[in-house]
Amino acid sequence: MAQALLDDWTSRADDALGVFFAEAPILMVSAAPDWTIRRISGHFAGALGHDPDALIGRPFTDLLTRTSRRRALRDLIPGFAETGQISGAELDLLRADGTVLPAVMDARERRPGAGGEVLAVLHDNSEARAAREDLGRAIA
Numbered sequence: 001m002a003q004a005l006l007d008d009w010t011s012r013a014d015d016a017l018g019v020f021f022a023e024a025p026i027l028m029v030s031a032a033p034d035w036t037i038r039r040i041s042g043h044f045a046g047a048l049g050h051d052p053d054a055l056i057g058r059p060f061t062d063l064l065t066r067t068s069r070r071r072a073l074r075d076l077i078p079g080f081a082e083t084g085q086i087s088g089a090e091l092d093l094l095r096a097d098g099t100v101l102p103a104v105m106d107a108r109e110r111r112p113g114a115g116g117e118v119l120a121v122l123h124d125n126s127e128a129r130a131a132r133e134d135l136g137r138a139i140a
Helices: 004-012 013-023 040-045 066-083 125-138
Strands: 027-029 037-040 085-094 100-110 117-124
Touching: 013 037, 013 040, 027 040, 037 040, 066 085, 085 117, 100 125
Parallel strands: none
Antiparallel strands: 027 037, 027 117, 085 100, 100 117
8 A cells, every 4th residue: 555655656756746846835946957947835935925936937046135146146056056056055035025034045956967957945044143133233
């Protein structure tokens, strides 16, 4: 029985991945090697105040503040092209209403090469950033 369920699940990997992107409570994005968004989790799009379908085909950097976009284009994306990974990158995401969502991103390359795919997860960093700012004020 368990093997039959596993076989069914793995035979429909794209369907399963689609459900995961639609339903999982995680900030997750899949992008082309040039960082054009292919899939974005409903939770991620919702946290930014967007419909997921409206973000498909847009550059991931469109979701970033100007400062984070500059850093991503100058450092993170070129570094990713060399190593196939990003670990613990602090970024500021821009919500549809203009407010900022501080985040930490980890990304890996799946299927390296021209047909590759960027898989990234982000974590809300609001509380950690606020605590760091409070600590900075306290010791100033």
